[in-house]
Amino acid sequence: MLNEHHERVALPDERAVAALARAAADALPAGSLLVLSGPLGAGKTTFVRHLARALGSAAEVTSPTYALVHEYPTPAGTLIHVDAYRLERAAALRALGLDELRERARLTVVEWGESLLDEEPEAFHLSLDRAGDPDVALYGATWRRPPRR
Ligand SMILES: Nc1ncnc2c1ncn2[C@@H]1O[C@H](COP(=O)(O)OP(=O)(O)O)[C@@H](O)[C@H]1O
Numbered sequence: 001m002l003n004e005h006h007e008r009v010a011l012p013d014e015r016a017v018a019a020l021a022r023a024a025a026d027a028l029p030a031g032s033l034l035v036l037s038g039p040l041g042a043g044k045t046t047f048v049r050h051l052a053r054a055l056g057s058a059a060e061v062t063s064p065t066y067a068l069v070h071e072y073p074t075p076a077g078t079l080i081h082v083d084a085y086r087l088e089r090a091a092a093l094r095a096l097g098l099d100e101l102r103e104r105a106r107l108t109v110v111e112w113g114e115s116l117l118d119e120e121p122e123a124f125h126l127s128l129d130r131a132g133d134p135d136v137a138l139y140g141a142t143w144r145r146p147p148r149r
């Protein structure tokens, strides 16, 4: 899983999310930036919860909607979790000190971080999606590596 530059994964249940998170933890080098996109309820925060577990953290991961940035220590290093929903542009993310945070992080994950993709050619991108109605939702994700990785 996640060996291709562009890969679509079906996520029928949270076990599948956990497997994807483990593959992502292996595929993402130290210090990397992962942008998460997809509409509300597509599974972005759920993915980060499983990513924290894959990195060895037992922390309870919640949406950083109000704090904007959460930090989780893991045996592999710090996991930084940003919610950019209420931030207008990449400049606003810079103002949060994202670059400084990244320098000492194992991994930085930004929900609603699409605006970063243009100016961060090294960023990985996981696009979460959900189709169907709430009772029979079909979850999935598309993984994109940066061009040179
Ligand atoms: N792959 C999945 N399979 C089943 N339920 C999921 C899956 N991904 C997310 N969910 C559920 O969908 C809801 C919304 O997920 P969440 O991660 O909060 O979305 P987002 O952060 O994109 O708004 C949660 O109740 C979560 O448990």
Ligand SMILES: [Mg+2]
Residues within 6 Å of the ligand: 044, 045, 046, 063, 111
């Ligand atoms: Mg969320």
